[in-house]
Amino acid sequence: MIDDSIDVLVIGSGLCGLTIAVTLARHGLRVRCLGDGRPGASLANFGQLHSGAVYAPVLPALSTACWEHRDRWHHLARPAQFGEATGLALFHSADAVQRYLDAWKQIGIDASEVDPRGAGKFPPPAAAFRIPDYSVNMSILNAGLVDLARASGVPDVQGNTAVLRRDPKSTLVSIASPAPRSRMVVLAAGAGTPTLLSNAGIRHTLHNRRIAWGRQPGLAVEGVTYWLDGDLLAISPDRGGIRVGLPGVKGGYGTTAEERARLLEALDRHRLHQSRPDFSLIWGTVCEPTSAHADPSSLVVDLRQPPDGWTPTGNLLVALPGKWTTAWHCADRVVDALI
Template identity: 75%
Template sequence: MADHDVDVLVIGSGLCGLAIAVTAARRGLRVRCLGDGRPGASLANFGQLHSGAVYAPVLPLLSEACWQHRDRWHHLARAAQFGAATGLALFHTADAVQRYRDAWDRIGIDTSEVDPRALDAHPSPAAAFRIPDYGVNLPALHAGLIELARTTGVPPVQRHDAVLRRDPESTLVSVAPPAPRSRMVVLATGADTPRALSGAGIQHTLHTRRIAWAHQNGASVRSLTYWLDGDLLAISPDLGGNRVGLPGADGHYTTTEAEHARLRTALGRRGVHPSGRDLRLIWGTACEPSGPHADPSSLVVDLRRPPAGWTPTGNLIVALPGKWTTAWHCADQVVGALG
């Protein structure tokens, strides 16, 4: 085998890429991490440390992974906490409550019912529960993860706009200098992953879709709040206001005007009527696996033994966590595949 500078080269220095680098270093592997300096989708704004409570009946695998691995963020996330230490799950009617309670009990998620009349919510919900979710300042969390990587022995992130090249004869990928030579390459670039793979001539079954949310100026909620029936409105503490979002219709979002109107309508049902300039729509991109059997909690594809629809590649692993909360779960799977 040729000499290598490192065992593992991680392309991507976001939450998942750094979690993989830390996990690999803890297993005694020589690792380097490359980043292009651009904040990924998770780092652009404030996010949520999910317990899995909001996904429990509909995405049980994602919910279980969030609940199982969220405590691994505890030290870093608490230091970057934004807003109250617990969230709220609210229901317009009592019909959906038992479905969620059964799922929470099955997974073991720690929730507690509260008197909806005691909440500052308009209209008052029919039922309300405390859930162990809270807002997190993700740039601050990322800074803490960078420091954790340093103390774990991971060298500083190397600034490099890495471009994969696949040799059709050897099937190996490489990254041009100054990237170090490596035995294995891990691609952890989030929404940029399909572009990086396609640019190297590697077929895949990933797809991207646009997602929309908004920043609402003005008074901020203290607790991360979800209405878990009806339109599924989410409201999160943010700097100078709230962060608000709705699932796309049938999983898809349409025009800026239509999504802005949907959010205004959803807020209006709760007695909140922001002016047009106080509700700013923001577009992002999500990367997801295709197919009905894809695991929503984490996607790890070892291209030495590729599934159908992927190009065999002798030294590449692709990693995509379902949520940033499951990044450690994704990292365990990657390092397990590395052997």
């Protein structure tokens, strides 16, 4: 009789779930990965390999994790690269530069000043820096990660929608068949995580937040470009055009019409828009902890010893990276919890 029991079942086949599966398999654990086949938040959102330069003054822990772990993506991300291998950090005002320079120096981020007059298609900024960020085709990246998982001994992802059940007596969680039996379960389902936990009767402190960005065909930039003061516009090369994004207003986003108008106004300010009717708005989703004190670089919650606000569960870990760039960092933390 074949024993189908395994060490760890990873629920989620996006970038975080696959990096966790690869890392666990490399440590000698028997791992399976379960996914529903839908693109996760990382695949549906903006798609840049961050150096951490953008977040350095405001989210130093996230910035440090991006910088320290981004090299682990290069062999997968380079074949999926759009545009130049470096990006630009631009400033409207020289007054805003120093706090970024101080933060970059503290973390060790490789940023070099360049002539503002050569800053692409934009009106010359007050200051410009070359940073090691680049845009990535997320579908190609994900396919490469699937191949890496297979080569690391992780069988092909089982394409099933997971349903978690928590036994109130044993506190153990189980997954409906045909998922294999496992000693531990790691939930790395991104935006699907809160619903899976709630449906299983597991209290948690997570919430989903919608984010908006736009795609404009017919325009081009050479590499990822960020304005780090003023409106904080982000522009990324894309197939046949550009992607554009703005931070939310007070952490939130408006209606589709409002966000579309806001992005078009920003493009007008930067002289990148010619009233094109084919501009499209795309909604993405991120899953985040509600606690302001949570580590933004990655969240790994071991429910065998849960923090406040979480239901004890004897064989479940929940994992969320701060950015997909930090997914390997998140995987390392899962390994630390399980081995």
